[in-house]
Amino acid sequence: MTAGPVVHDVNTLPRNDNVHPYAFSVALNGQWFLQKGKMIAYYGQISFEGVGHGAFDGLVAGSFHSPLHAADWVVANGNGMMVLADRAFDVNSFDLDDGNLTIRSGNLLAFEPGLELKQSIVPGFLTLIGTGKFVAVSNGAVVFVEPPIRVDPQALVGWADCPSPCHHYDHGYMQGFLGGIRAMTGIGGASGEEHQFQFTGAGQVLLQSTETMQAGLATGAVPHQQGVPGGTPAGYGR
Amino acid sequence: MPFRMLNSKIAEAQVLPGQTMYSQRGSMLAYTGQVSFTPNIQGGQGGLTSMIGRRVANEATPLMTVEGSGTVMFGHGGHEVHVIEMAGDTLYVEADRLLAFDGSLQQGTMFMGSQGGVMGMVRGQVTGQGLFTTTLAGHGAAAVMAHGGVLELPITPQRPVHVDPQAYVAHRGQVQNKLSTALGWRDMVGRGSGEAFQLELSGNGTVYVQASEEKL
Numbered sequence: 001m002t003a004g005p006v007v008h009d010v011n012t013l014p015r016n017d018n019v020h021p022y023a024f025s026v027a028l029n030g031q032w033f034l035q036k037g038k039m040i041a042y043y044g045q046i047s048f049e050g051v052g053h054g055a056f057d058g059l060v061a062g063s064f065h066s067p068l069h070a071a072d073w074v075v076a077n078g079n080g081m082m083v084l085a086d087r088a089f090d091v092n093s094f095d096l097d098d099g100n101l102t103i104r105s106g107n108l109l110a111f112e113p114g115l116e117l118k119q120s121i122v123p124g125f126l127t128l129i130g131t132g133k134f135v136a137v138s139n140g141a142v143v144f145v146e147p148p149i150r151v152d153p154q155a156l157v158g159w160a161d162c163p164s165p166c167h168h169y170d171h172g173y174m175q176g177f178l179g180g181i182r183a184m185t186g187i188g189g190a191s192g193e194e195h196q197f198q199f200t201g202a203g204q205v206l207l208q209s210t211e212t213m214q215a216g217l218a219t220g221a222v223p224h225q226q227g228v229p230g231g232t233p234a235g236y237g238r
Numbered sequence: 239m240p241f242r243m244l245n246s247k248i249a250e251a252q253v254l255p256g257q258t259m260y261s262q263r264g265s266m267l268a269y270t271g272q273v274s275f276t277p278n279i280q281g282g283q284g285g286l287t288s289m290i291g292r293r294v295a296n297e298a299t300p301l302m303t304v305e306g307s308g309t310v311m312f313g314h315g316g317h318e319v320h321v322i323e324m325a326g327d328t329l330y331v332e333a334d335r336l337l338a339f340d341g342s343l344q345q346g347t348m349f350m351g352s353q354g355g356v357m358g359m360v361r362g363q364v365t366g367q368g369l370f371t372t373t374l375a376g377h378g379a380a381a382v383m384a385h386g387g388v389l390e391l392p393i394t395p396q397r398p399v400h401v402d403p404q405a406y407v408a409h410r411g412q413v414q415n416k417l418s419t420a421l422g423w424r425d426m427v428g429r430g431s432g433e434a435f436q437l438e439l440s441g442n443g444t445v446y447v448q449a450s451e452e453k454l
Contacts, residue, residue: 192264192302
């Protein structure tokens with residue numbers, strides 16, 4: 001048993017590590033991107049500038065390729081210790097080494113400019129490419145699993161290195177005579193597990209410990225263009 | 239043992255051909271292999287009478303049958319999961335706390351009045367358990383959900399255990415439970431300690447208590 005709460009100061013705060021499962025401390029020397037409102041405290045001289053205007057146009061042009069999310073992100077600039085947290089969800093940092101990782105946009109807290117942020121072609125997801133550290137939240141601890149696997153869409157946090165998932169539907173119990181009655185009348189209900197994301201290939205899939213999602217930020221819309229998933233209704237000639 | 243804890247909130251189960259598991263609907267997080275999830279119209283085992291019993295008893299938590307071959311991860315609502323191994327005895331637990339359990343366990347419902355008569359019924363009402371509770375008997379494992387971690391407190395004839403009704407999760411063994419009240423005039427004027435009702439469990443067995451007073 002510890003006697004009372006642990007008291008941190010600028011020297012004892014972890015450097016680029018978790019303070020405890022729900023807070024992460026960044027030793028800032030330069031710039032980091034972070035989602036708005038996720039900084040809970042800082043030591044030192046740190047300024048926060050919106051993405052899309054101001055002094056960091058060059059940095060933003062080089063590392064931030066998702067104009068739809070620009071309004072949700074800021075650049076932290078300066079020197080000091082910065083503590084990040086999000087609604088007491090579990091916080092974890094991950095290192096990418098010349099890799100790629102796709103993550104639900106509401107789950108990404110912050111990342112180093114060594115990484116480039118892009119929008120995944122899967123709506124609602126962001127892709128990080130490059131080398132560096134990023135910080136993500138999850139509801140419960142993150143579990144890494146390897147494909148082939150099928151995942152409840154709400155439990156999915158993200159995936160690394162493997163191809164984008166596809167939808168998997170299983171309505172097997174709706175077949176046959178009794179299944180027909182079930183489908184027609186609704187008696188018996190649904191299992192709630194008819195639909196999963198299916199991952200194949202080599203890589204890792206990140207799951208959170210529950211199917212209860214974070215109340216995510218609006219993920220923005222994709223450009224209304226032909227060939228963009230979710231961008232246009234099906235059909236021709238638009 | 240079919241359940242393996244991946245962390246405190248995820249239980250991973252091996253599903254083997256010919257062995258059925260039951261789980262709460264919508265609690266699958268991920269699976270590998272070929273596994274099917276079928277909504278269980280009866281809400282569990284035991285045929286039509288059991289189903290009607292559960293419906294009447296309001297213990298009919300939506301269940302699904304898990305069959306096939308593979309590995310399934312279960313987790314629900316961010317609650318902590320606790321695996322209870324059964325070796326021929328009976329587990330008393332609220333149906334909505336059951337995350338998943340082996341099909342080898344016999345599922346049933348128990349009328350609270352059968353343990354303590356009218357006071358048993360009163361106890362069920364006060365504790366929010368209702369008039370009925372679910373029983374699991376036999377050999378197998380059950381994954382039970384709780385808010386906060388689960389404590390296992392042994393009950394011996396010399397040492398009955400008093401539990402806050404809201405923190406009570408489940409119990410097993412030869413256990414008599416009764417509601418003990420400590421109502422006084424302070425409770426009547428709204429100045430009570432907030433601990434006016436306790437569940438007193440005596441006999442031989444184990445009670446599972448969660449580290450929270452939040453009901454699921």
